[in-house]
Amino acid sequence: MSALNPQAGPPAPTPGAPVPSADVDDNTITIAVMGATGSGKTTFINLASGQSDLEVGPGLQSCTNNIQATKPFKLDGREVVMIDTPGFDDTTKTDTEVLRMIALYLETTVSSYKAGKKLSGVLYLHSISDRRMGGTSTRNFKMFRELCGTEALKNVVILTTMWEGVDINAGEAREMELGTTDIFFKPALDEGAQMLRHAAQTARSAHSVLRYLIKNHPLPLQIQRELVDQKKELSKTAAGSELERGLMKQAERYKKDLEEARREMKEARAKEKKELNTEIKRLESNIAKMRQESQELDSRYKKEREEEPLNERSGPAVGSKYTGVLGILRIGAVFAS
Numbered sequence: 299m300s301a302l303n304p305q306a307g308p309p310a311p312t313p314g315a316p317v318p319s320a321d322v323d324d325n326t327i328t329i330a331v332m333g334a335t336g337s338g339k340t341t342f343i344n345l346a347s348g349q350s351d352l353e354v355g356p357g358l359q360s361c362t363n364n365i366q367a368t369k370p371f372k373l374d375g376r377e378v379v380m381i382d383t384p385g386f387d388d389t390t391k392t393d394t395e396v397l398r399m400i401a402l403y404l405e406t407t408v409s410s411y412k413a414g415k416k417l418s419g420v421l422y423l424h425s426i427s428d429r430r431m432g433g434t435s436t437r438n439f440k441m442f443r444e445l446c447g448t449e450a451l452k453n454v455v456i457l458t459t460m461w462e463g464v465d466i467n468a469g470e471a472r473e474m475e476l477g478t479t480d481i482f483f484k485p486a487l488d489e490g491a492q493m494l495r496h497a498a499q500t501a502r503s504a505h506s507v508l509r510y511l512i513k514n515h516p517l518p519l520q521i522q523r524e525l526v527d528q529k530k531e532l533s534k535t536a537a538g539s540e541l542e543r544g545l546m547k548q549a550e551r552y553k554k555d556l557e558e559a560r561r562e563m564k565e566a567r568a569k570e571k572k573e574l575n576t577e578i579k580r581l582e583s584n585i586a587k588m589r590q591e592s593q594e595l596d597s598r599y600k601k602e603r604e605e606e607p608l609n610e611r612s613g614p615a616v617g618s619k620y621t622g623v624l625g626i627l628r629i630g631a632v633f634a635s
Contacts, residue, residue, distance in 0.1 A: 325376075325377065326370060326377045326378070326379055327373075327376050327377065327378045327379070327418045327511070327512045328378075328379050328380075328381065328415060328416075328417050328418055328516075329378065329379070329380050329381070329417065329418055329419045329420070329421060329508065329511055329512075330380075330381045330383060330417055330419075330420045330421070331343055331380055331381060331382055331383065331420075331421045331423065332383050332385070332420060332421070332422050332423070332442055332445075333385055333421075333422050333423035333424060333438070333442075334385045334386075334387050334423075334424065334425070334434070334435055334438045335384070335385045335387050335388055335389060336425060337385070337423040337424055337425045337459055337460075338423055338425065338459040338460060338496075339382055339383070339385075339423050340366075340382055341499075342421075342423065342457075342459065342496060342504060343368060343380045343382050345499065345500070345501055345504045346380060346501065346504035346505060346507075346508055347368040347369070347371045347378075347380055348371060348501065349368055349369060349371070364384075364399070365381060365382065365383050365384070365399055365400065365403045366381070366382040367379055367380065367381045367382070368380045368381075368382075373505055373508055373509075373512060374509065374512065376512050378508065378512065381403075383396075383399075383400055383403075384396050384399065385438055386437065386438045386441045386442075387434045387435075387437075387438055393437075393441070393541055393544070393545075394541060394545075397441070397532070397537060397538065397541055398532065398599060398602075400445065400521075401521060401525060401532055401535075401537075401599070402599075402602065402603060404519065404521060404522050404525075405522065405525050405526060405603065406603060410522070411518045411519075411522035411523070411526050412522075412526050415516075416516035416517055416518050417450075417453065417516060417517065417518070417519065418453065418511055418512060418514045418516045419453045419454070419455065419510075419511030419512075419514050420446060420450070420453060420454045420455075420519070421454075421455050421457050421507070421511070422439070422442055422454060422455070422456045422457065423457050423458075423459050423496075424439075424456060424457070424458055424459070424476070424483075425458070425459050425460040426458040426459065426460055426461055426464055426469045426472055426473060426495075427460040427463045427464050427469075428472075429472075431476065431482055436481065436482070437544055439482070439483070439486075440540055441537060441540055441541065443485075443486060444520065444521075444535075444536040444537040444539070444540040445519055445520065445521050445536075445537045446519050446520055447519060447520025447521075447523070447536065448489050448520075449517060449520070450517045450518070450519050450520065451486055451489040451490050451491045452489070452490035452491070452514075452517075453511065453514045453515075453516075453517050454486065454490075454491040454492070455491070455492050455493075455494055455507060455510055455511060456483055456486065456487070456491055456492070456493045456494070457493075457494050457495070457496050457507060458473060458476075458493070458494070458495050458496065459496045461495060461496070461497045461498075462497075462498075462499065473493075473495070476493070477493050492510060494507055494510065520535075520536055520537075521535050521536070521537050524536065531596040531599070531600075532596060532599045533596055552581060552584065552585065555581060556578065556581045556582070556585070559574055559577050559578050559581065560578065562574055563575070563578065
């Protein structure tokens, strides 16, 4: 585990010196940036690239509604493109929608594996100001692990951010816990990932981080190999299976809520029955919708993949073709009466 000193290393080049063409060629370094909502992904990308095209959210609500990419910029003589992705705790999209967006982008764009491109690295951002790594953060990182797979972890940097908002001793204690606890980042670090600090909001610090990645041998992510080489359906990928496990737990909670509402309905007075009936209808409607989406998951993904032509440019703003509903994975049986 490494603590990055942003003042170390050679002087940074002019931040984000633009390249005239926005096209991605075979020599372009492509780096994906992932992590929870509010961890500073878009801010870091804008800082590193010297660009301000990507929208930054001022509060808790996510601003990365679509997958976004920077224009190519120069770092140490290399041409770099960074890809901004929504987190699996996005405030405007379900985890299933986020998975479909990322899968479609990695599979079908010019900067994708199908087009012969591999990622030189992946940054996973985590705010050190979070007092604990709760269920949402843990789930987010599990999904990230399944997207990457074990082999690609050697090209992963787990980057802690927001150091300016914490006491240094408290931050270092959290950093130690994250890096040495099995349910947090330790397994990924044991497989070759690195853990660094983005301790200063400067281009110099951001570029120091990127230098750990631009020298990497590019590798495909596990989900790219599963979708392209192994031709798996999205629901059969490791990320899809991990998502399903979480959804099954959620489905069980819905089922318990519905059963409880029905029990209360038998004992309720007239006014309470009206309120409970509304809640029961809402739950039943959600269940029906989830069943339908579950049945259509892979067919919808296949249809949208066929409709999405191979982009001729790296820069998504991926737009509406990468948004929409991704069906809940195979949970209809949970609600079977």
